[in-house]
Amino acid sequence: MISSFNQPHLRFPSLTHEKNTNHLRPNRNRFIPRIRIPPNSSLECNCRRENRFSDPGQQGNIKRPDLSVRYATAECPTSAISEPGLVGDRLRVLVSEFGSLTEPLDRVRRLLDYAGRLPPFDESSRVESNRVAGCTTQVWLEVELDEEGNARFRADSDSEITKGFISCLVWLLDGAAPEEVAAVEAEDLEVMNVGFNGRTPSRVKTWHNVLAAMQKRALALSNKKKRKMKKKPLIVPPILPLIVAAEALAGNLPNSQVVDHI
């Protein structure tokens, strides 16, 4: 038995092991990232996003971000990031945003702010198969392809700073084609580095691992889908018999196995 000394009320839900509840389906909430759109930004989310992750009542609504507001809601309700290079645009926004924060503490503040905006991650999804390996903190990642073949991401961590990184990565890549996801390089996001000195990849660079996992899993799903498409059998309409029984002509169609006494 372990005693708690003078701290009887201690509970560390975020640090305890997840239960194995993978028989429960995850609850999919819509992730609406909030970003601060700098003035004169070319980023306008004016396309529709229709996919199984959307709430049915929201379909068909297009919302442009209000550039005059400090924090705009960048809803990209598109079933696909149909404009090529939108990940690139988002990347520039992210780099510009973090790059303008010269004080490391301000970058931490921004990350912690984004951490708070990550949608809740279902407890049942905190399973070993969703873990991102090689991280000093615990990270869970779910990746799926929507109907248009774009990658959709949901993630969570027990560390707030890591959640901040994840929040940025998900905003950057959610809804992008797997090939666009794979094209992002860790060096592109160096400006987000907070407190991590040195260039050598190491276990502490959790968000490198998360980015790599997002890319790997998105590509794997995409390749799997493509292989399935290739193997899909040709659907041929049924060949009707040229000779039918007299009863069939009379409107009484027996099943095809029965050829009755003609």
Added chain:
Amino acid sequence: MMMMEGVALKFPPLKLFNPNFPTSPATTVTPSLARFALRSFSSSSSSSSCSASLPVSATAGKEADSALGTLSLGHLTRPDFPILHQEVNGSKLVYLDNAATSQKPHQVLKALQSYYAGYNSNVHRGIHYLSAKATDQYELARKKVADFINAEESQEIVFTRNATEAINLVAYSWGISNLKPGDEVLLTVAEHHSAIVPWQLVAQRTGAVLRFVDLDENEVPEVEKLRESISRKTKLVVVHHVSNVLASFLPIKHIARWVHDVGGKILVDACQSVPHIVVDVQELDADFLVASSHKMCGPTGIGFLYAKSDILSAMPPFLGGGEMISDVFLDHSTYADPPSRFEAGTPAIGEAIGLGAAIDYLQGIGMQKIHDYETELANYLYESLSTIPNVRIYGPRPSEKVKRAALCSFNVEDVHPTDLATLLDQQHGVAIRSGHHCAQPLHRYLGVNASARASLHFYNTKDDVDDFINALSETVSFLNSFK
């Protein structure tokens, strides 16, 4: 009164610790005093192999002791460690990760430099002058290690790369040839990975069974349960002397007696004890004992295994190659006597000599003095850390009977230790560790995935602890403000 050049004359807070009276309370000194007395440390050393000059560069001259009190051991030794005097991320470095690795005094750096600049040469076989000198110094380092832990003879010390390699040596050499199906190896859930994994590998090959002892209500391995678990089947007990997470001590002497009574052996992981307290292998009656140089102010890349000579003599080789052979034929070879039998290839000569210099330095201060100072630091750290709201410190509470090492592994509710460590480093220059500290089974047992750990050494001061606690408090407030 001579003013010490190059010494940072920052007077500590009013309470000072006189390292020369181990059991005395802290003496009080008024800050306006212009004089302070410094003791010569070599007078307290009884090591016959001590060959270094006075270890503390601040003692430009010996001053008579005075009733005015002295600076703490930490303040006195800090000037010897060049690495501690720097800024990181705009703040002065507060290094509190000593359980991971310790810092090196300039005496050790000088020894390494002297070796490579003056007499670097391969050992044992060479005829020429440089080789003879290198061999002498290498073997002298072995003797220093033997004396440091009171081994009977130098031949009982095998140099390895580190403690992990030393444990693997015992596992693959002694373990493979002595363990049979059904034999038991007894460990605790608090062991370091290096003390667990090699035995898992050997158990798979030999059919031996590993048994783990849990913690008691004070978060110390249940010693009575360990005693009860020792039976005729127990061939080996593998235990830490001091836990790198719980900061607890185990009664090695008693455990050794229990296991010897049934004909078994004991392997002591002394990585966290040899650098901090007096360790006497004969008094403990340890069969095997391992430690790493880099945790005891020596260079990385060198460690040692102590084993009783009769045990070593019966052990087959671990690694094969040069140095460990007697004669080599095409179809077989004969092997050298220990310790050479277990030192294949060119050893880390410079590093062994550096370890010898580190031992000289430690002996110059005196291990008992270091132990007493660190006990006071340990209590101060524990009490200070306990003032942080919602903190949970692992391991036993310190008391008259229960001593803790000068380290605390802890968690703060709803704050991830990695976030803490990141901000402590970035904003305050405080270096602590976060993670599982190579003790995943222990963390799983405690019900957490990770913890933060602050660990001290004799060159840390109470000021360091104060800086750490202030920084921690600010960091926790900062992180909580986002919830």
